[in-house]
Amino acid sequence: MILPIYVYGQPVLREQAKDITPDYPNLKELIANMFETMRQADGVGLAAPQIGLPIRVVVITLDPSSDEYPEFKDFNKAYINPHILETGGEEVSMEEGCLSLPGIHESVKRANEIRVKYMDEDFVEHEETVTGYLARVMQHEFDHLDGKMFIDHLSPLRKQMIRGRLNAMLKGKARSSYRMKQVK
Numbered sequence: 001m002i003l004p005i006y007v008y009g010q011p012v013l014r015e016q017a018k019d020i021t022p023d024y025p026n027l028k029e030l031i032a033n034m035f036e037t038m039r040q041a042d043g044v045g046l047a048a049p050q051i052g053l054p055i056r057v058v059v060i061t062l063d064p065s066s067d068e069y070p071e072f073k074d075f076n077k078a079y080i081n082p083h084i085l086e087t088g089g090e091e092v093s094m095e096e097g098c099l100s101l102p103g104i105h106e107s108v109k110r111a112n113e114i115r116v117k118y119m120d121e122d123f124v125e126h127e128e129t130v131t132g133y134l135a136r137v138m139q140h141e142f143d144h145l146d147g148k149m150f151i152d153h154l155s156p157l158r159k160q161m162i163r164g165r166l167n168a169m170l171k172g173k174a175r176s177s178y179r180m181k182q183v184k
């Protein structure tokens with residue numbers, strides 16, 4: 001089932017999301033719905049707060065990027081209760097977008113290497129060191145679980161440049177090809 005994507009201005013996007021337990025109701029169905037919602041909106045990642053749930057669940061698909069990154073062919077993964085333990089490596093700039101910020105694309109500086117722990121869909125714990133593009137997508141998505149969005153990483157000047165579009169979103173005037181839940 002395709003769910004509406006919550007847009008900038010929705011308070012849930014600024015909440016601290018909570019870890020879940022294995023008895024969380026209908027988790028498999030929720031994850032399937034998140035994958036479907038992300039894909040139809042052409043996203044590479046989706047965090048539960050973006051569909052209105054303040055819980056630590058994220059889905060990532062890098063399959064659509066596999067032309068550029070062949071190692072990510074068929075990469076589709078759900079992350080339960082992810083936490084970044086450490087960041088390192090050099091800082092790298094790359095343009096990012098977000099389904100909760102339709103129409104905004106800005107360069108964001110992030111660590112090239114992270115140490116993460118998370119559980120898979122079966123609540124098996126994993127701890128990994130991740131680099132490059134996946135590390136970037138993870139940092140973007142896991143930020144959502146701490147109430148952060150990529151625009152928070154922009155310089156005051158860049159933020160000033162997008163102020164008009166952000167204000168339009170607060171008035172419920174965002175436009176996109178997918179179904180959204182705006183504040184108004």
Ligand code: NI
Nearest residue numbers: 097098099100
């Ligand atoms: Ni996002």
